[in-house]
Amino acid sequence: MGKHVLVIEDEPNIIEAISFILSRDGWDVDTHSNGHDAVQVVQAKSPDLVILDVMLPGKSGYDILTELRGDAGTRDLPVLMLTARGQSKDRELAEKIGASRFMTKPFSNAEVLEVVRQLVP
């Protein structure tokens, strides 16, 4: 069984594309599209890596990450944040609250693969 990634993103065609390329790369992919209960889903599924969009319905990716970092079980979980805004203040905020990596949309598949392989070798 491959390494387990949870993709939290609300855009169905992005979910499908990311799921496809990660599956082909040997990952076991789970997806979720709502921010409100995302923390509970992460805790229930215990993935090796979370790919987390910032703008989600229900709760922002920043709030979700803050809660994950406040929980002993997910404090060190690798989290790749995705955002449509690449301003330095967004990057700084993501780093401050504990994002493992930060990626600005639109990204290439090769970039996503490279980063997830670095985060979970």
Added chain:
Amino acid sequence: MPQRQLTGSRIRERRMIAGLRQADLARTVGISASYLNLIEHNRRRIGGKLLLSIARALKVEPSTLTEGAEAALIATLREARAADPSAGAEPDALEDFAGRFPGWAHLLERRHRRVLELERTVETLSDRLTHDPHLAAALHEMISTITAIRSTAGILAETRELEPEWRDRFHRNINEDSGRLARSATALVSYLDSAEDNEDAENGSPQEELDTFLGDHGYHMAVLETQDSVDLDGLIQDQPVLQSAAARAMARAYLRRYAKDARRMPLGQTVDALAQHGLNLSALAAHFGTDLATVMRRLSELPESVTGRPVGLVICDASGTMTFRKALDGFTLPRFGAACPLWPLFRALSRPMIPVTQVVQQAGRGGGVFRTFSVAQPMRAVRFDEPPLFEAYMLFLPLETGEKPATPVDEVGVSCRICPRDACPGRREPSILTDGF
């Protein structure tokens, strides 16, 4: 350095108004005509006894000769120099320049003011993405669609052996996404075209100036918490963001009401009451013997360190126009135009004096879940000789971590233009987000 040179220009002006020749005035005050000529052309310093003598001879107050509109001119020129020190404008020559070449000095002053105005406009436009939720939502939508297209196209181009069913599926996704992108782009252009009509009215509007002023202070005015009598005009005068007279009048009304609220619910007593009742609005109203609207306003005026949670508030008048906006992350308030008619705020407006509490979630990305408390009540004491005029309040609190809403969550929007709900009974106009088509 005193503005001696400009004083000379004013002496010359006053002398001519009085119909005196230079030689006559010089003789009266006991100096030579050539020396007065140097003074009047701002080439000699003047002050003390001679200034008093000249003022007496011209039948004016000495201050009339030493103060005037030129002080503002000098200040602006000094400001212009400070804004561009590399130009090498000589500080010592400033007053001489203003006195000897007043026309050029005024021209420079006006150009400098114009530059400041234009800089402010540029700043406002640059900041638009942050403050215009319509634009931010539309661009986010487009970038998400582009991301999906780029990733899907990458799969189609780079995957050597792609099963036909996957290939067909990704082709279909790209086709859908490219259609969405085209519609998003068209809608965005249309929005930007129509928004131009609103720009003049909204950029730097009095309401926006007031919002900026309150936002800069975190909606909390410490000076009004500790002092019984505060010079509100002085307080407003010191605020550079309150540029227009209308904004200053609105700020004065807000601060007056704030001071009244602070007297009804003093900070120390409110801290104690919050420790006792938490954010139970009804209990707080009973505790202080006041109404729910006052409690809502008061909570919006206090920092999060006091309330324990962020508190948002929106107030509208009987026409539904928002007169106060304190937004929170996850609960966006429209920068201009009408809000979502599904907000409990408007339900309260249609049923005055009946409090409404409801958990809502703003539709679309970034929308959080909030508990709202709304009530509409008369703006002032009701009378027999005039119909009551109502205003509605909606206070909103983010749900606490792990808090489960006891009532169903109502989905609401920000305003129709950026709302993705496609089958909404309250929709007034199509959304610029393709999800809404």
